[in-house]
Amino acid sequence: MVVTPARRAASATGHHIQLLQGAQEFFPALIADMDAALSDIQFETYIFDFTGAGADVARALMRAAQRGVRVHLAVDGVGTGPLPEPWRSRLKQAGVQVQVYSPLGPLGLLLPMRWRRLHRKLCVIDGCVLFCGGINVLDDFHDPNHGVLAAPRFDFAVRAVGSLVQQASEAMEQLWWRMRAVRDVRRRRLSLALADLRAASAARLAARRADSSSRGMRAxxxxxxxxxxxxxxxxxxxxxxxxxxxxxxxxxxxxxxxxxxxxxxxxxxxxxxxxxxxxxxxxxxxxxxxxxxxxxxxxxxxxxxxxxxxxxxxxxxxxxxxxxxxxxxxxxxxxxxxxxxxxxxxxxxxxxxxxxxxxxxxxxxxxxxxxxxxxxxxxxxxxxxxxxxxxxxxxxxxxxxxxxxxxxxx
Incomplete structure (x- = not known):
């Protein structure tokens, strides 16, 4: 049997942490594991920009969703905002489920409560591989405000295998269902909102158990x-x-x-x-x-x-x-x-x-x-x-x- 990246992670013992420098190292590793995903991908990022290499990550998410993988993508309402067309339609048609964290209302950032943002960059694949770091979905040689960069952005992420992956997965699942509950309340779908909150409560309990079992870890x-x-x-x-x-x-x-x-x-x-x-x-x-x-x-x-x-x-x-x-x-x-x-x-x-x-x-x-x-x-x-x-x-x-x-x- 061919061992895919995701399956290698599942069979690993203890923690294995790989350092990745810049999107030039991060994106290929991320896309390889996405292409090997069997069941689900959980993805959170502050910025999702579709220029250059960012589009490669979007296409990997769509490929996964099209073959039946559950794909949850959460982006920040300031860092990313509403996804641009035609990418929003492409992701939806492929089956990628997208939510925007704390979308800006009419007053935008004038309200201090809107300064609380989703700034973490996490991806969990099949519950056994975690990517975490500072790298947004943003091409190393492109900046949305400054255009083409002469040298790559200096940044890092890690690819992690071990029990901390479950903790990340549970935290992401909890946030996903909380966001859905808020959306349903705004649409007055109260019964769905209550169901979502119950799911979030169950995820929170599982996260506590995962956290308590991780004592003594090297990571x-x-x-x-x-x-x-x-x-x-x-x-x-x-x-x-x-x-x-x-x-x-x-x-x-x-x-x-x-x-x-x-x-x-x-x-x-x-x-x-x-x-x-x-x-x-x-x-x-x-x-x-x-x-x-x-x-x-x-x-x-x-x-x-x-x-x-x-x-x-x-x-x-x-x-x-x-x-x-x-x-x-x-x-x-x-x-x-x-x-x-x-x-x-x-x-x-x-x-x-x-x-x-x-x-x-x-x-x-x-x-x-x-x-x-x-x-x-x-x-x-x-x-x-x-x-x-x-x-x-x-x-x-x-x-x-x-x-x-x-x-x-x-």
Missing amino acids: ALVLRDNVRNRTRIERAYLRAIAHARHEIIIANAYFVPGRKLRRALVLAARRGVRVQLLLQGRYEYFMQYHAARPVYGQLLAAGVEIHEYAPSFLHAKVAVIDAQSRRAWATVGSSNLDPLSLLLAREANVVVHDRAFAQDLRRRLRHAMAHEGRQLDPQSYARRSLRQRVLDRLAFGLARAALWLTGNRY
């Missing part, structure tokens, strides 16, 4: 939501940073850490840990670019190294700590270290305790810092122009005001 799925798991990802970072002994490397696209994270990084640097940050070096959005810079001064003064990625947009949300030791810790996921991710959005990270995996991620990050980044000089930062300082403070102040509107402290 774990860490989810963030606005109910029971508000601070899990931030606490995972804080614990790992507090236990660091030699080295911390963080690559993060939108880096506006709160007081606790800033303090943890400063304390680590002061006790002799080498702390290196690989951050966004190109202007993408006003708020994310300028709001990050007011926190640089405190970190640079403590001896933290800041490297800005230059060739293309940095979209990674990864970290590796003490990769050379037995206590190696690494994470790959969707969560930025900023208020939107840590206080408002649904996020998903995989945490891996494995030296070989951590060393692979460390090697890639150090190569990017050495060959594709530029280290920020503390003196140059202190001498930045008055205009730059004003824009930085304006963005930082607007971010704090927005948080106040949501009732959150950061």
Whole structure:
């Protein structure tokens, strides 16, 4: 019998986590497993863009649905919005079931409640293979706002096999039925909504059982939501940073850490840990670019190294700590270290305790810092122009005001 990718995953023992860099590594692995799917595909993403390689992923979903695989696709109402024609019709005709998370109403993002987005990027195939990371369905050389990119976007995902896959599947199933219940209530189909809520309740119970059975794993799925798991990802970072002994490397696209994270990084640097940050070096959005810079001064003064990625947009949300030791810790996921991710959005990270995996991620990050980044000089930062300082403070102040509107402290 020919062993397909999905069947290989089902027969694996323990956890196997494969690091994938960029859509050029991620999409082929994802499509291969989709083409081998036998029963169902659960897929969540913030952005689903059909340009270039993104269309290849859409076609893989359609092929699966056409051969009888149950395909659930959830996209975010801001990141993706209503699917464009003719793709919406093609997906529907193929049998792909699509739901939009929190569609924007007439007031759009003027309502703070609409700032809670589906930002996680998850795919579970046949209940035995998980893809998780920061990579949207978006061609590496295309940006919806900036057009063609000269170099690929810098980002990571993982392909995971093991008991954490069930936890991801149950969480995705629960969200799917909650979204259906909300839709049915809006259409006054109350009996269907009650049935959907009962299904979500059953999924939640199964997720708790899966979580309790995963203790002692060398890998774990860490989810963030606005109910029971508000601070899990931030606490995972804080614990790992507090236990660091030699080295911390963080690559993060939108880096506006709160007081606790800033303090943890400063304390680590002061006790002799080498702390290196690989951050966004190109202007993408006003708020994310300028709001990050007011926190640089405190970190640079403590001896933290800041490297800005230059060739293309940095979209990674990864970290590796003490990769050379037995206590190696690494994470790959969707969560930025900023208020939107840590206080408002649904996020998903995989945490891996494995030296070989951590060393692979460390090697890639150090190569990017050495060959594709530029280290920020503390003196140059202190001498930045008055205009730059004003824009930085304006963005930082607007971010704090927005948080106040949501009732959150950061």
